[in-house]
Amino acid sequence: xxxxxxxxxxxxxxxxxxxxxxxxxxxxxxxxxxxxxxxxxxxxxxxxxxxxxxxxxxxxxxxxxxxxxxxxxxxxxxxxxxxxxxxxxxxxxxxxxxxxxxxxxxxxxxxxxxxxxxxxxxxxxxxxxxxxxxxxxxxxxxxxxxxxxxxxxxxxxxxxxxxxxxxxxxxxxxxxxxxxxxxxxxxxxxxxxxxxxxxxxxxxxxxxxxxxxxxxxxxxxxxxxxxxxxxxxxxxxxxxxxxxxxxxxxxxxxxxx
Amino acid sequence: xxxxxxxxxxxxxxxxxxxxxxxxxxxxxxxxxxxxxxxxxxxxxxxxxxxxxxxxxxxxxxxxxxxxxxxxxxxxxxxxxxxxxxxxxxxxxxxxxxxxxxxxxxxxxxxxxxxxxxxxxxxxxxxxxxxxxxxxxxxxxxxxxxxxxxxxxxxxxxxxxxxxxxxxxxxxxxxxxxxxxxxx
Numbered sequence: 001x002x003x004x005x006x007x008x009x010x011x012x013x014x015x016x017x018x019x020x021x022x023x024x025x026x027x028x029x030x031x032x033x034x035x036x037x038x039x040x041x042x043x044x045x046x047x048x049x050x051x052x053x054x055x056x057x058x059x060x061x062x063x064x065x066x067x068x069x070x071x072x073x074x075x076x077x078x079x080x081x082x083x084x085x086x087x088x089x090x091x092x093x094x095x096x097x098x099x100x101x102x103x104x105x106x107x108x109x110x111x112x113x114x115x116x117x118x119x120x121x122x123x124x125x126x127x128x129x130x131x132x133x134x135x136x137x138x139x140x141x142x143x144x145x146x147x148x149x150x151x152x153x154x155x156x157x158x159x160x161x162x163x164x165x166x167x168x169x170x171x172x173x174x175x176x177x178x179x180x181x182x183x184x185x186x187x188x189x190x191x192x193x194x195x196x197x198x199x200x201x202x203x204x205x206x207x208x209x210x211x212x213x214x215x216x217x218x219x220x221x222x223x224x225x226x227x228x229x230x231x232x233x234x235x236x237x238x239x240x241x242x243x244x245x246x247x248x249x250x251x252x253x254x255x256x257x
Numbered sequence: 258x259x260x261x262x263x264x265x266x267x268x269x270x271x272x273x274x275x276x277x278x279x280x281x282x283x284x285x286x287x288x289x290x291x292x293x294x295x296x297x298x299x300x301x302x303x304x305x306x307x308x309x310x311x312x313x314x315x316x317x318x319x320x321x322x323x324x325x326x327x328x329x330x331x332x333x334x335x336x337x338x339x340x341x342x343x344x345x346x347x348x349x350x351x352x353x354x355x356x357x358x359x360x361x362x363x364x365x366x367x368x369x370x371x372x373x374x375x376x377x378x379x380x381x382x383x384x385x386x387x388x389x390x391x392x393x394x395x396x397x398x399x400x401x402x403x404x405x406x407x408x409x410x411x412x413x414x415x416x417x418x419x420x421x422x423x424x425x426x427x428x429x430x431x432x433x434x435x436x437x438x439x440x441x
Contacts, residue, residue, distance in 0.1 A: 011419035015393070017400055042426050049375045050394035052368065055277040062290055063272060066297055070261060073298055223333060247333065 001029050006036050014043055127231075127240065130187040132224055134194075135205045135242045138183070144196045144203060145181030155182045155195070163193050167208040167237065172197070172256050177204070187240075197253065204243040204253065211238040219254045221247045230254050264304050267312045268297060274313060274396055275320045281391045282324035284380055288331075289324075296323040314398070314405035321388065321406055328384075378428035386421030393418055 006029050012018045013026050030037045138144040147158045152169040159166060162184055171179060180196040185207065192209040217233035228250045230241045239257065243250055275296065280289040296319045300307075307315050379387060392398045392406060403414045 007423065008416075008419050011422050012400075012415050015400070015418075017415070039426075043422055046375065046422060046426060046429070047394055049368075049371050050379070050390070051397075053372045053376055053395070055273050055395060056280040056286075056289075058273045058276040059286070059290060062276065062293065063269065065290075066269070066272070066294060067265065069294055070265060070297060070301055073301060221333070 001025055003029075003033060003036055006030075006033070007039055010036070010040050010043060014040070014047065127188050128222060128224055128229060131205075131207055131229060131240045131242050132227060134185045134187055134207070135227065138185075138194075138196075138205060139203060144183065144205070146183040148181040150179045150181075152179065155179070158182060159193050163191060163209075165193075165208075165210040165237065167193050167195065168257075169195060170257055172253070175252070175256055176200075177253055177256070199243075199245060199249065199253075202243050202245045204241060204245065204250070206253075206257065207240040207242075208237055210236055212236060214238055219251065221251065223247070260304050261301070264301050268300060268316055271313050271316050275316060277395060278317055278320050278388070278391060279324050281379070281387060281395075282321065282384060283327055283331075288327060292324045292327050293320065295327075296320040299323060311402075314402040317392070317396075317406045318408065325384075374429055374432050375425070378425050378432060381428065382421060382424060386417055386424060389414055389417045390421040390425065 006026060009018060009022060009026055013023065018026065030040055147155065149155055150171070150173065152171050155169045156166065159182065169179070169182075173179065177197045177199050180198050182196060183194045185192055185194050187207055187209070190209060192207050195206040195208065197204040197206065211233055214233040214236060216235075217231075217238075219230050219232040222229045222231075227242055227244055228247045230239075230247070230250050230253075232239050232254060239254075241250055241254060241257075272293070275293050276289055279292040279296070280286065283289055283292055296316075300316055300319045303319070309315065379390060382390065388407060389403055392403045393400075398406070400411050400414050400418075403418075404411045407414065409417070
């Protein structure tokens, strides 16, 4: 038997998971091949060392925390069917008193941090909010498009006269993104163009508007309320794609557009 | 539906195994605690689907699934933590581990150093190999049970384990060579 093959089989050999005939062939090889014998000795030593390392010590508090969580998670089914909160609920008033101070401090800290983050990320967060809201509204309508066509040469001229820029419209049906059509929407205090694609049962909106001073910006992915948002800026146009597709697939679309 | 006492009785027995697997997948103690908590809640909700006498593979499969979801979210959020950070405190081990022959102090020291290297090398294995090595070498699971936990066929388990052990050996040789000047 070749050494390469022997070394593959050594692992099950040491676990005694090898059929008898392979076992004896392997044992004979190990007798005669010092290299493989050394390899086998190393694997044995590795196994010994790993079992000496043993399990990571479980924190003693974990069991207590788990018992409390599990008890809180199992309401009598007749009374409540909603999903219970995953955190333990206080049992006695004393608990509240003892925990109140740190909790209030944490709340205050969170509030400050939130305010700080919001003030930093406000324009971006507002856009995300607008895009998400526009997408949701479109899903509520009977049709997400004002003009329904898979023909790029129909969609592109439709935009002229309706918006002050001309988005590039690409046919991606070969890649599994079906062009359904287009519509206008209102995002970030301005009128924007929307290309509507479909992939399997997932609806995708691609919002486009001009960003004259905008430098080229690589795609960024955000997940909000279970929806994936991807944004990028290219050739003076800012794009926001949104869908309930997973981020990988939406990124594919981003690369194709 | 008073399944909670029965669930607790069966599931808490495997808490150490669950935490160990979670730790080796997410490589962070606080995250491992959250993963275990989340996994046990999921297990409780799915408990009526559990039929059988050995709960460990079923439970560990849920822990594993939860840990991977956790990792995905963490990657998406961009908080990737370093292994160094995750593994600052080596597990507290009783220095007087039962051994077949009483080792002298020096041998014990060498043993501890070697364990440290192995832990570092294991932490850097890709997860698909790391998990089978942990389940086999630390948890002592059979190939069949590892297949149940990972959802992979036994043949795949076997080859991942072989590859994991081989890579671990290679990584150890490398670590030892790097530290050669400071070797004992």
